Amino acid sequence: xxxxxxxxxxxxxxxxxxxxxxxxxxxxxxxxxxxxxxxxxxxxxxxxxxxxxxxxxxxxxxxxxxxxxxxxxxxxxxxxxxxxxxxxxxxxxxxxxxxxxxxxxxxxxxxxxxxxxxxxxxxxxxxxxxxxxxxxxxxxxxxxxxxxxxxxxxxxxxxxxxxxxxxxxxxxxxxxxxxxxxxxxxxxxxxxxxxxxxxxxxxxxxxxxxxxx
Numbered sequence: 304x305x306x307x308x309x310x311x312x313x314x315x316x317x318x319x320x321x322x323x324x325x326x327x328x329x330x331x332x333x334x335x336x337x338x339x340x341x342x343x344x345x346x347x348x349x350x351x352x353x354x355x356x357x358x359x360x361x362x363x364x365x366x367x368x369x370x371x372x373x374x375x376x377x378x379x380x381x382x383x384x385x386x387x388x389x390x391x392x393x394x395x396x397x398x399x400x401x402x403x404x405x406x407x408x409x410x411x412x413x414x415x416x417x418x419x420x421x422x423x424x425x426x427x428x429x430x431x432x433x434x435x436x437x438x439x440x441x442x443x444x445x446x447x448x449x450x451x452x453x454x455x456x457x458x459x460x461x462x463x464x465x466x467x468x469x470x471x472x473x474x475x476x477x478x479x480x481x482x483x484x485x486x487x488x489x490x491x492x493x494x495x496x497x498x499x500x501x502x503x504x505x506x507x508x509x510x511x512x513x514x515x516x
Contacts (some may be wrong), residue, residue, distance in 0.1 A: 304329065305345065306372075309336040309355045314369045314428075314478045316514055318356050321373045323510035325380050329358075339431065353429035370400065373472055377395050385472045392466075397471040399458075399466040407451040408480040414444025415483050441487070448484055452495045459497040464505070474505050 322329065334340045341385060346514045349365045350357045357367040361375045364395045366372050377386045387393030416422040426434045445471065455477075458465065458483035465473040481502045484491060492499040505511075 305359045306331045306334065307334055307350070307357050308357060309334050312336065312342070312355050313356065313482070315356045317369045317475055317479055318372050319513055320478075320510045321376070321385065321472065323513055324385060324475075324503055324508075325376065325383065325471070327376060327380055341429070342431070355362070369392075370404075370472065370476070373475075382438035387466075387471070390417055392469075394474055396466045396471045400471070400476055402451075402454075403465065403473055403480055405475045406454070407448055408476060408483070410444040410451070411483040411487065412444075414441045414448070414487055417441040417488065439493060443482075445489060447486055447493070448480075448487075450487065450501050452484075452491070452498055456495045459501045462500070470505070470508070474501075478502065478505050478511070 306318070306332050310316075310333060336355055340346060341350065341355060347353065349359065350367050352367060354367060356367055356369065356372060356478055358372045366375055368496065372384060377384070380494075381388075381481070384392075385396075387396045406499045412428075413426075416426045417438065423436055424432045444462055455465070462468065464470050465477050481491060481498070491502065
């Protein structure tokens with residue numbers, strides 16, 4: 304199998320952190336996303352949503368979406384578990400991962416894409432020359448992220464990780480949501496100290512060293 308990747312994309316980085324946590328090595332091809340390679344063949348037929356990363360299996364099946372890729376690899380390599388080793392753990396981790404994605408990561412992603420000049424014309428991931436940037440979406444995304452952090456804080460007051468006692472896919476998702484929030488100049492330490500504590504500890508794990516900076 305082969306992972307089609309772009310080193311600078313947060314979604315690709317989520318998968319690479321997951322691979323590092325699991326100790327999995329995959330053949331990887333770097334796509335020139337900034338040059339539009341994802342819109343060219345054979346990649347556009349393989350992955351018509353034009354987002355990285357995507358995983359090409361040996362039989363030609365393509366799995367896109369970072370969490371879907373990670374879930375597939377978890378089935379092949381169940382230890383150490385990052386999706387939960389029991390039905391209860393899997394349910395709790397999935398619940399928190401969805402909360403982080405839907406209530407935190409997506410709003411702040413749209414805030415970034417509607418604020419940072421380099422995303423002009425690429426407001427919707429996997430598109431080009433699509434929609435004009437809307438400053439009000441950047442403002443609302445930060446507001447929604449703040450609501451989410453207000454909800455996440457109490458969970459991290461009494462738990463070392465987002466889904467409880469063990470590091471999981473929810474923490475990987477959460478770190479990237481917080482990295483985007485920092486890029487939008489949200490004062491995490493000042494407003495949500497338990498979240499800042501968790502973020503510092505999670506980001507210091509060896510699996511995140513591959514990202515540099």
